[in-house]
Amino acid sequence: MLSMLVREIGEFPLIDKLAQTIAEDNGSLIQRLDERGFRTLLAIGDDAAAWDGPPGTRVLTTDTMVEAVHFNLDYTDWRDLGWKALATNLSDIAAMGCSPTYSIVTLGLRGDLPVDGLLDMYRGMMDVSKVHGGALVGGDIVKSPAFFVTVAMQGAAPSSDATILRRDTARPGDLIAVTGPLGCSSGGLRMLMSGAEVRGNVARDHLRYAHNRPVPQVKTGLLLAEHGVLTAMDVSDGLVNDLAKICRASKVGARLNAGSIPADAILKASFPDDWLDLALGGGEDYELLFTASASVINGLQSIVDVPISVVGEITDGDNSVAVIGSDGKAMAVGHGGWNHFES
Amino acid sequence: MLSMLVREIGEFPLIDKLAQTIAEDNGSLIQRLDERGFRTLLAIGDDAAAWDGPPGTRVLTTDTMVEAVHFNLDYTDWRDLGWKALATNLSDIAAMGCSPTYSIVTLGLRGDLPVDGLLDMYRGMMDVSKVHGGALVGGDIVKSPAFFVTVAMQGAAPSSDATILRRDTARPGDLIAVTGPLGCSSGGLRMLMSGAEVRGNVARDHLRYAHNRPVPQVKTGLLLAEHGVLTAMDVSDGLVNDLAKICRASKVGARLNAGSIPADAILKASFPDDWLDLALGGGEDYELLFTASASVINGLQSIVDVPISVVGEITDGDNSVAVIGSDGKAMAVGHGGWNHFES
Numbered sequence: 001m002l003s004m005l006v007r008e009i010g011e012f013p014l015i016d017k018l019a020q021t022i023a024e025d026n027g028s029l030i031q032r033l034d035e036r037g038f039r040t041l042l043a044i045g046d047d048a049a050a051w052d053g054p055p056g057t058r059v060l061t062t063d064t065m066v067e068a069v070h071f072n073l074d075y076t077d078w079r080d081l082g083w084k085a086l087a088t089n090l091s092d093i094a095a096m097g098c099s100p101t102y103s104i105v106t107l108g109l110r111g112d113l114p115v116d117g118l119l120d121m122y123r124g125m126m127d128v129s130k131v132h133g134g135a136l137v138g139g140d141i142v143k144s145p146a147f148f149v150t151v152a153m154q155g156a157a158p159s160s161d162a163t164i165l166r167r168d169t170a171r172p173g174d175l176i177a178v179t180g181p182l183g184c185s186s187g188g189l190r191m192l193m194s195g196a197e198v199r200g201n202v203a204r205d206h207l208r209y210a211h212n213r214p215v216p217q218v219k220t221g222l223l224l225a226e227h228g229v230l231t232a233m234d235v236s237d238g239l240v241n242d243l244a245k246i247c248r249a250s251k252v253g254a255r256l257n258a259g260s261i262p263a264d265a266i267l268k269a270s271f272p273d274d275w276l277d278l279a280l281g282g283g284e285d286y287e288l289l290f291t292a293s294a295s296v297i298n299g300l301q302s303i304v305d306v307p308i309s310v311v312g313e314i315t316d317g318d319n320s321v322a323v324i325g326s327d328g329k330a331m332a333v334g335h336g337g338w339n340h341f342e343s
Numbered sequence: 344m345l346s347m348l349v350r351e352i353g354e355f356p357l358i359d360k361l362a363q364t365i366a367e368d369n370g371s372l373i374q375r376l377d378e379r380g381f382r383t384l385l386a387i388g389d390d391a392a393a394w395d396g397p398p399g400t401r402v403l404t405t406d407t408m409v410e411a412v413h414f415n416l417d418y419t420d421w422r423d424l425g426w427k428a429l430a431t432n433l434s435d436i437a438a439m440g441c442s443p444t445y446s447i448v449t450l451g452l453r454g455d456l457p458v459d460g461l462l463d464m465y466r467g468m469m470d471v472s473k474v475h476g477g478a479l480v481g482g483d484i485v486k487s488p489a490f491f492v493t494v495a496m497q498g499a500a501p502s503s504d505a506t507i508l509r510r511d512t513a514r515p516g517d518l519i520a521v522t523g524p525l526g527c528s529s530g531g532l533r534m535l536m537s538g539a540e541v542r543g544n545v546a547r548d549h550l551r552y553a554h555n556r557p558v559p560q561v562k563t564g565l566l567l568a569e570h571g572v573l574t575a576m577d578v579s580d581g582l583v584n585d586l587a588k589i590c591r592a593s594k595v596g597a598r599l600n601a602g603s604i605p606a607d608a609i610l611k612a613s614f615p616d617d618w619l620d621l622a623l624g625g626g627e628d629y630e631l632l633f634t635a636s637a638s639v640i641n642g643l644q645s646i647v648d649v650p651i652s653v654v655g656e657i658t659d660g661d662n663s664v665a666v667i668g669s670d671g672k673a674m675a676v677g678h679g680g681w682n683h684f685e686s
């Protein structure tokens with residue numbers, strides 16, 4: 001049976017259906033926030049969501065996915081789209097050393113979108129929230145010629161004297177470290193878009209998941225902030241580009257060692273010529289990029305349960321990132337000037 | 344000289360220009376929040392905005408304007424667009440009985456939009472913030488085939504034991520009241536879209552301003568909550584439609600007296616046949632619709648410095664709104680089933 005379309009169902013029945021679809025899971029998520037000292041006063045259905053909470057630092061971020069710019073329903077299914085729309089925001093919260101609390105979702109919808117797809121998208125939002133926390137408490141649905149999903153997410157520091165992770169606190173001599181392997185998300189995107197030959201179902205699934213279901217490093221971000229890290233951000237535009245943002249905010253330079261960039265065996269086997277470019281410049285990894293002293297980073301290795309790789313160091317300098325190859329010379333890096341509005 | 348376009352300037356120079364344009368005004372706005380007990384830790388430029396604040400209830404809302412759906416640059420200038428993008432959110436905060444704190448702005452931009460226009464839009468955001476409060480602390484800029492502006496705004500209740508205004512607390516016997524005259528915004532839209540003959544510059548300016556620069560009732564919302572009102576919302580989809588939402592949330596009915604609906608002399612003179620339809624169903628007035636006992640509403644008349652009209656009463660009932668004409672009979676009202684997705 002064909003799914004009903006957005007223009008056929010009407011605004012309020014659509015909101016009702018979305019709310020019903022997530023009611024049970026979201027109720028549990030709100031209860032988990034209550035256990036952290038929050039009191040949810042109003043969720044979906046009023047002019048605004050409302051809550052009380054314990055004292056302490058709050059953070060607020062937003063991230064948007066636009067069809068044909070950030071995703072394509074040909075290779076991202078609806079449930080993955082919901083996962084990713086929240087995961088990108090969860091990753092920003094993680095990069096502040098905070099945990100997620102309340103989110104509101106704006107849907108810009110074409111009338112010809114299927115209602116069942118949207119319900120699946122909300123199921124994907126619950127999937128990621130059940131693992132990483134936070135709850136949905138409202139939003140807005142508007143008609144739009146371009147389909148987009150915008151999430152605004154609030155987070156809270158774990159205690160009233162907790163450190164929040166910033167971009168402007170890197171100092172010369174800090175080591176530069178990154179969680180996880182890099183590049184699989186953009187490898188996955190390349191595979192999905194161009195049909196690049198990737199051999200084996202395990203490899204194909206791994207790369208597709210890396211692109212469509214990125215794992216926000218919420219737990220790791222909290223541990224970094226607790227154990228002496230001051231400077232972090234998430235890797236969304238690619239390692240080199242994002243490190244350049246830390247350099248710019250902190251008024252320092254950076255040197256990356258190409259030989260230390262973490263990439264996994266599947267990426268290397270699937271893209272033997274390009275894996276380093278993908279890891280340095282590909283983006284959407286949603287790993288954490290951070291800087292700290294050698295002793296802080298050594299201490300973290302036994303505390304954090306994801307791989308941490310030291311990839312370079314912060315230098316005195318001119319806001320720029322140099323990538324040093326195995327020959328000790330600076331490499332040309334293609335993605336230094338990434339601009340979302342070109343091409 | 345032609346303005347530079349979004350696709351020519353690059354993402355970071357655009358963000359820098361926007362931040363510079365508002366830096367002085369926004370700095371003053373942040374200082375005003377500091378005076379209310381907030382401490383702004385990070386504004387534009389990190390993974391998230393961050394702040395500390397006094398204990399108490401927080402509210403979070405979001406509102407979006409999509410080009411060709413919610414606005415048209417042929418009859419809304421850039422500075423007005425900025426005003427309105429924030430004003431619609433400020434109105435939601437007002438309807439909770441709260442005052443605005445921090446906002447984040449998402450821009451979905453076509454590459455061919457003029458940078459100067461966007462700078463003017465941010466000036467309009469400062470215009471409305473200087474009058475009604477709040478500050479900008481971040482956001483997101485994405486490429487989009489449809490131009491849209493989404494604002495997520497947080498607000499705070501004035502004290503830790505303050506009432507917040509809800510939709511689900513109306514009771515049979517409550518009077519229904521509304522601030523201000525209604526209908527001028529949709530009268531203005533009709534004039535702008537169709538070139539409807541409206542005589543006189545004063546009248547034309549009045550209607551255009553009502554549509555493009557709506558005044559959020561922040562101060563009034565705080566006074567309502569302080570002086571015994573429990574139930575309120577803002578009038579964005581039209582009086583009848585919005586009252587139906589209160590009825591639905593509170594499981595009550597409502598009776599509106601057509602003869603009591605407030606409309607001003609300019610609207611009546613400009614639309615002698617349609618002014619009541621515009622006032623009942625037109626929308627985007629951003630006045631406050633509220634219910635309370637007769638004694639609470641009488642008490643407000645001397646406290647609130649905007650006109651308050653009693654327009655009906657809450658009844659036992661079936662979630663529906665009846666409009667009673669001067670003959671004592673129910674009138675047919677065209678806008679009862681407003682649906683944003685029907686052409």
